[in-house]
Amino acid sequence: MYVQLKNWAKKIVPNQWLRKHEGFLRGLIALQYKGKTYQCNVCGYALRAFIELEDKGKLCPNCGSLARTRYLWQFLLDAIGLKDKVVLHFSPPKKISQRLKRSGVKEYVTTDFENEFTADKQLNIEEIDERDAVYDLIICFHVLEHIENDRKAMAELYRILKPGGRCLVQTPFKEGAIYEDADISTPEARLKHFGQEDHVRVYSVNGLEQRLQSVGFKVTRHTNTAAATNFHGFPKQLTLLIAEK
Numbered sequence: 510m511y512v513q514l515k516n517w518a519k520k521i522v523p524n525q526w527l528r529k530h531e532g533f534l535r536g537l538i539a540l541q542y543k544g545k546t547y548q549c550n551v552c553g554y555a556l557r558a559f560i561e562l563e564d565k566g567k568l569c570p571n572c573g574s575l576a577r578t579r580y581l582w583q584f585l586l587d588a589i590g591l592k593d594k595v596v597l598h599f600s601p602p603k604k605i606s607q608r609l610k611r612s613g614v615k616e617y618v619t620t621d622f623e624n625e626f627t628a629d630k631q632l633n634i635e636e637i638d639e640r641d642a643v644y645d646l647i648i649c650f651h652v653l654e655h656i657e658n659d660r661k662a663m664a665e666l667y668r669i670l671k672p673g674g675r676c677l678v679q680t681p682f683k684e685g686a687i688y689e690d691a692d693i694s695t696p697e698a699r700l701k702h703f704g705q706e707d708h709v710r711v712y713s714v715n716g717l718e719q720r721l722q723s724v725g726f727k728v729t730r731h732t733n734t735a736a737a738t739n740f741h742g743f744p745k746q747l748t749l750l751i752a753e754k
């Protein structure tokens with residue numbers, strides 16, 4: 510119901526208008542979910558339930574954060590640390606972006622090539638307009654599966670990281686090998702084969718890890734399984750890769 514409503518709203522009103530009034534619209538919806546059983550760790554809203562999405566798990570009605578975004582925020586706080594870091598964030602969801610900005614980072618830069626998210630820059634990940642070795646931390650969640658020349662993108666991420674800097678990478682995953690085929694190029698075929706109209710492949714964890722290693726990264730895996738109570742509505746299971754220069 511929620512998703513249908515959102516898709517319908519996107520059709521009849523301009524994106525700009527939706528962005529401007531998003532807070533008010535969400536506030537109305539969030540009231541119906543107010544409670545004490547769960548809490549969104551990104552916006553702090555207390556909930557009786559998260560909105561259950563068909564494919565993406567639990568959505569916060571108040572800030573719109575997805576399960577993976579809430580987990581990313583927790584992981585940044587607990588395992589990575591943000592203080593005094595120079596951070597680049599690709600296609601950042603709004604609320605986590607606001608929190609990151611005020612988290613004690615030295616500098617926080619946001620970028621979105623397709624202009625779907627509010628961002629400071631419109632960097633082309635295959636040819637990043639930044640000097641070498643400027644970032645301590647790059648967040649690249651659900652981006653590489655959209656990029657045709659992903660090896661070039663990975664090499665660019667490596668180039669702009671400081672030595673010892675880390676890039677957090679996450680995409681949808683499958684078992685086995687990476688599935689990609691340059692001949693599958695129409696939106697319909699991509700939806701059928703790769704799960705979304707603008708995806709150009711489906712990675713496996715192994716495949717993505719090896720590809721990141723091939724451009725020079727040292728890669729470690731992190732897998733989380735949500736606790737039974739799942740107070741913050743994290744993904745049931747999530748694997749992310751930490752690629753270090």
Ligand SMILES: [Zn+2]
Binds near residue numbers: 551552570573
């Ligand atoms: Zn929230």
